[in-house]
Amino acid sequence: MQHVIIGAGPAGVTAAEHLRRLDPAAGVSMVAGEAGLPYARMAIPYLLSGRIGEAGTMIRRDPGHYEELGIRVLCGRARKVDAAGHTVILDDGRKLRYDRLLVATGSSPSAPAVEGLDRPGVHTCWTLEDARRIVAAAQTGSRVVLMGVGFVSCIIMQGLVARGSGLTVIAGSSGRMVRSMMDETAGGMIRRWCEARGVRVLSGDRAVAVEDGPAVRMESGETLPCELVVVATGVKPNVEFLDGTGVTVEQGILVDARMRSTVPGIYAAGDCAQGPDFGSRSRSVHAIQPAAVEQGRVAAFNMAGRDLAYRGGIPMNVLDTLGLIATSIGRWQGAGDGTWVEDGDAYRYMRLEFEDDRVIGAINVGRTDHIGVIRGLIEGRVPLGVWKDRLRADPNRVAEAYVAATR
Numbered sequence: 001m002q003h004v005i006i007g008a009g010p011a012g013v014t015a016a017e018h019l020r021r022l023d024p025a026a027g028v029s030m031v032a033g034e035a036g037l038p039y040a041r042m043a044i045p046y047l048l049s050g051r052i053g054e055a056g057t058m059i060r061r062d063p064g065h066y067e068e069l070g071i072r073v074l075c076g077r078a079r080k081v082d083a084a085g086h087t088v089i090l091d092d093g094r095k096l097r098y099d100r101l102l103v104a105t106g107s108s109p110s111a112p113a114v115e116g117l118d119r120p121g122v123h124t125c126w127t128l129e130d131a132r133r134i135v136a137a138a139q140t141g142s143r144v145v146l147m148g149v150g151f152v153s154c155i156i157m158q159g160l161v162a163r164g165s166g167l168t169v170i171a172g173s174s175g176r177m178v179r180s181m182m183d184e185t186a187g188g189m190i191r192r193w194c195e196a197r198g199v200r201v202l203s204g205d206r207a208v209a210v211e212d213g214p215a216v217r218m219e220s221g222e223t224l225p226c227e228l229v230v231v232a233t234g235v236k237p238n239v240e241f242l243d244g245t246g247v248t249v250e251q252g253i254l255v256d257a258r259m260r261s262t263v264p265g266i267y268a269a270g271d272c273a274q275g276p277d278f279g280s281r282s283r284s285v286h287a288i289q290p291a292a293v294e295q296g297r298v299a300a301f302n303m304a305g306r307d308l309a310y311r312g313g314i315p316m317n318v319l320d321t322l323g324l325i326a327t328s329i330g331r332w333q334g335a336g337d338g339t340w341v342e343d344g345d346a347y348r349y350m351r352l353e354f355e356d357d358r359v360i361g362a363i364n365v366g367r368t369d370h371i372g373v374i375r376g377l378i379e380g381r382v383p384l385g386v387w388k389d390r391l392r393a394d395p396n397r398v399a400e401a402y403v404a405a406t407r
């Protein structure tokens with residue numbers, strides 16, 4: 001049995017290790033799209049702020065780890081998959097035969113419609129190589145323009161500020177921050193927090209070009225001279241090499257609870273996969289490391305002939321924007337049956353969303369006191385009974401509600 005894994009991020013590495021354990025006689029090959037040892041992207045913000053060195057980003061510290069396990073790591077990029085011939089073709093022409101294939105290629109930054117993104121001084125913040133370039137360019141007194149106000153932008157601000165850079169953030173026409181995980185109130189709080197810490201947040205305007213310097217030219221005519229431009233405006237799954245295989249791709253590779261794609265023998269896990277959501281029939285890209293690890297594990301079990309179902313991911317994001325912690329969990333956009341408490345001056349906010357008498361989602365800003373309890377209520381689909389109305393009157397009583405409703 002030959003198992004081939006494309007991708008050496010958390011999903012790929014986890015799958016390789018489980019396959020080795022579950023199927024000792026099988027061949028396990030992992031194609032790593034980037035040079036060097038497999039690393040975790042989520043460590044990049046810590047590297048930027050100097051809290052860890054490059055060694056701290058590695059998924060497994062021991063350089064001999066993969067060889068000792070008998071996992072063959074090949075450096076290269078998958079160019080094509082021949083599903084009928086059960087073969088992966090790499091950029092340099094090498095061919096890998098597989099019986100079971102796992103696609104764990106994650107996603108890559110998508111480029112906004114801005115001219116001149118190929119100029120020197122313009123980088124994404126996605127790979128270790130990107131991080132090295134940013135560290136070299138972001139020095140004390142340097143001016144950094146950050147395009148985008150999503151999760152990655154917010155999470156790397158601390159690193160950029162810690163390096164002594166002056167930050168201008170381009171927030172697009174609406175100016176709404178972290179739209180994919182925060183409502184307007186929470187996004188507004190995060191924005192004010194950034195501004196109070198000296199970050200200039202531009203809205204109602206958009207970047208049209210990067211000129212030599214570099215300098216970012218805005219639609220309004222304003223020019224932002226800088227030493228570094230970081231582009232973080234969204235991502236797309238790495239799936240081009242699957243063209244012609246029949247694998248169905250929507251926001252990611254569609255997989256069932258066993259991480260099977262629509263083509264027999266081909267599985268997918270991690271950021272490139274669109275998998276089952278917890279407690280609903282929908283499927284989405286979960287795009288966080290714990291989900292990638294769990295999906296890699298589930299894929300490995302099923303590739304090795306065991307039967308293991310993914311429970312479905314509860315969307316959960318934890319964001320540290322210059323020290324302000326914000327979380328969203330579950331269906332925080334809600335079903336129109338929500339409640340919240342807010343203390344804008346203290347940067348504290350909690351929103352709960354209900355469906356019938358159950359909590360289905362929540363947002364917290366500036367407070368982490370109830371997150372475990374809220375997660376428990378969502379995961380346990382706990383009926384609140386009379387406690388729903390009490391929570392609607394005062395969401396701060398969520399721990400009391402949990403205790404009473406689970407007794």
Ligand SMILES: Cc1cc2nc3c(=O)[nH]c(=O)nc-3n(C[C@H](O)[C@H](O)[C@H](O)COP(=O)(O)OP(=O)(O)OC[C@H]3O[C@@H](n4cnc5c(N)ncnc54)[C@H](O)[C@@H]3O)c2cc1C
Nearest residue numbers: 007008009010011033042077078105106270271287288289
């Ligand atoms: C700056 C930053 C901060 C983050 N912070 C957090 C956080 O705090 N918490 C959290 O949970 N998540 C965080 N994330 C998200 C997290 O990193 C991802 O969810 C996780 O990396 C997904 O793992 P993966 O294995 O699916 O994909 P990836 O880690 O993206 O790995 C994909 C692998 O596939 C390879 N590859 C791609 N295309 C090809 C190809 N054609 N051929 C061969 N190989 C290929 C890549 O080189 C890589 O080895 C962060 C991400 C970034 C960028």
